Amino acid sequence: MKITKRQLRRIIREAVNPAFGPEIPLTPSGDVDIDVLTDEQLDHYEEGFNDAAEGLEPRDTMTLRRIEDKAPLDQMYDAGYSDGNKQAKHSGGIR
Numbered sequence: 001m002k003i004t005k006r007q008l009r010r011i012i013r014e015a016v017n018p019a020f021g022p023e024i025p026l027t028p029s030g031d032v033d034i035d036v037l038t039d040e041q042l043d044h045y046e047e048g049f050n051d052a053a054e055g056l057e058p059r060d061t062m063t064l065r066r067i068e069d070k071a072p073l074d075q076m077y078d079a080g081y082s083d084g085n086k087q088a089k090h091s092g093g094i095r
Contacts, residue, residue, distance in 0.1 A: 024075055024076065024079050025037070031083075032045065037076070041072070041073065042076075044076040044077045045076045045077070045080035045083075046080060047077055047080065048076070048077035048078060048079065048081035048083075049080035049083055049084035049087070051084065052082070052083075052084030052085040052087075052088060053084040053085075053087060053088045058078075058081050059077065
């Protein structure tokens with residue numbers, strides 16, 4: 001069975017950070033590429049990021065459903081929440 005480079009990148013991305021589903025555009029370093037997000041996507045990403053940075057519980061999109069079964073905007077929130085959580089831990093902001 002052969003897989004494409006794109007499929008391999010998606011598999012690696014999801015293995016490295018399962019919060020990032022197939023709808024999340026990434027930079028080559030694996031970070032969310034916020035420069036290519038639409039305004040609506042960016043709003044959801046920032047909402048998730050801010051919720052995590054402030055130590056709030058995630059909204060109900062953070063479920064055990066498979067990433068690819070989630071709506072793209074829910075994937076954006078999850079990615080933002082994941083990034084905000086990492087940022088808060090590194091800066092000592094988690095309560």
